Amino acid sequence: MAQASIHLAESFTDPPNYSFPHHRLNRTLRDPSKTPIVLVACGSFSPVTYLHLRMFEMAKDYVRQNTDFEIVGAYLSPVSDQYKKPGLLSARHRVTMCNLAAEESNNWLMVDPWEAFQSYQRTAIVLDHFDHEINTVLGGVETASGEHRTVRPMLLAGSDLIATMSEPGVWSYADLDHILGRYGCLIVERAGTGMDQAVDSLARWRSNIYLISQLIQNDVSSTKVRLFLRRGLSVRYLLPNAVVNYIEQHGLYQEEGSASVSDKGKDKETSGSSSRKETSQVC
Ligand SMILES: Nc1ncnc2c1ncn2[C@@H]1O[C@H](COP(=O)(O)OP(=O)(O)OP(=O)(O)O)[C@@H](O)[C@H]1O
Numbered sequence: 001m002a003q004a005s006i007h008l009a010e011s012f013t014d015p016p017n018y019s020f021p022h023h024r025l026n027r028t029l030r031d032p033s034k035t036p037i038v039l040v041a042c043g044s045f046s047p048v049t050y051l052h053l054r055m056f057e058m059a060k061d062y063v064r065q066n067t068d069f070e071i072v073g074a075y076l077s078p079v080s081d082q083y084k085k086p087g088l089l090s091a092r093h094r095v096t097m098c099n100l101a102a103e104e105s106n107n108w109l110m111v112d113p114w115e116a117f118q119s120y121q122r123t124a125i126v127l128d129h130f131d132h133e134i135n136t137v138l139g140g141v142e143t144a145s146g147e148h149r150t151v152r153p154m155l156l157a158g159s160d161l162i163a164t165m166s167e168p169g170v171w172s173y174a175d176l177d178h179i180l181g182r183y184g185c186l187i188v189e190r191a192g193t194g195m196d197q198a199v200d201s202l203a204r205w206r207s208n209i210y211l212i213s214q215l216i217q218n219d220v221s222s223t224k225v226r227l228f229l230r231r232g233l234s235v236r237y238l239l240p241n242a243v244v245n246y247i248e249q250h251g252l253y254q255e256e257g258s259a260s261v262s263d264k265g266k267d268k269e270t271s272g273s274s275s276r277k278e279t280s281q282v283c
C-alpha cells in the first residue's frame, strides 16, 4: 500500500496553469474489500496508438480476474519534450492527441499533462506526483459507507519498457525500488520482448509485478505509424479516427526526423535509444 508521505522529491513543480485532471476518477470504491489502484502509463505517445489504449483494457480484464485490486482511474502521462527521443513531437500535439484518443475511445481514461509541459521527470517522481495529487490533495477515495482508502498508483507498461530496467545505466536502483517496491507494475507482453526475460533481474520485486499475456499478437508501434505517415501511407484503424484527423489537419510527422527513411521498423530507431541513455544521466 502506498504511504502518502515518503516521496523522492520534497516538493513537486507544476507547469504554468496546471490542474490535475480527475473528472473520470472514481471517488467511491465499489468493493470495500479491494485495494484501489490508479493505472499510470508513461511514454512518448508520438502518436498514441490503439495498442497504447489496448494496454488499459487488458489491464482491466487482468485486474478483475486475477487480483484484489479495483481500478479507480487510469492515466496516460506523456513524457516531456526534454526526453529528446527521435520522432518525439511537441508536447502540445502529443497531449492533444492523447486527449482526443481518451475522449473517443472510452469513458475512464484521462491524460495528465504534468510531466509533458515541464522539465524531464523520472518515472518514480511521476508516480509520486500521482500519489500526492490523489491521496494528499484529493484525499484518496471512500467506500460506500464512508471509510477512507489510500489509492495506490501503479505503472502500466509494455514488456519492452520493463526490459530496459535491466539495462545498465537507464534506471537507478533507488528508482526501481521506489517504482516496483512501493507502487508496483502491470506489464503487458509486447511482441519481440519476452516477459520472463524482462523480469528476470527484477526478482526481488516479483510479488509487486503483474504479467499480462498478449492473446492477440499485434506489433503496432508509434515508430511504424510515423514511418507510414512519412511515406504517405494510411494509418487509419491503427489509431483512433480523431487522432488520424488531427494528424492530417496539422500535417504532422512529415519532416525528416519524425522517422528515418531507411527505417524498417521499430527496432532500428529505438535500440540503444539516446533518450534512455540521456535519462540515465538524470537518474
Ligand atoms: N504494441 C504494444 N504492446 C504492448 N505495449 C506497448 C505497445 N506499444 C506501446 N506499448 C507500451 O506503451 C508505453 C508507451 O510507449 P511509447 O510511447 O514509447 O510507444 P512506442 O510505440 O514504443 O513508441 P516508439 O515506437 O516511438 O518507441 C510503453 O510502456 C510501451 O511498452
Ligand SMILES: NC(=O)c1ccc[n+]([C@@H]2O[C@H](COP(=O)(O)O)[C@@H](O)[C@H]2O)c1
Pocket (backbone or CB within 6 Å): 042, 043, 044, 078, 079, 083, 085, 121, 122, 123, 124, 161, 164, 170, 171, 172, 175, 273, 275, 276, 279, 280, 283
Ligand atoms: N529512469 C527513469 O525514470 C526512466 C528510464 C527510462 C525510461 N523512462 C520512461 O519510460 C517511458 C517510455 O520511454 P520510451 O519511449 O523510451 O520507451 C518515458 O516516460 C520515460 O520517462 C524512465
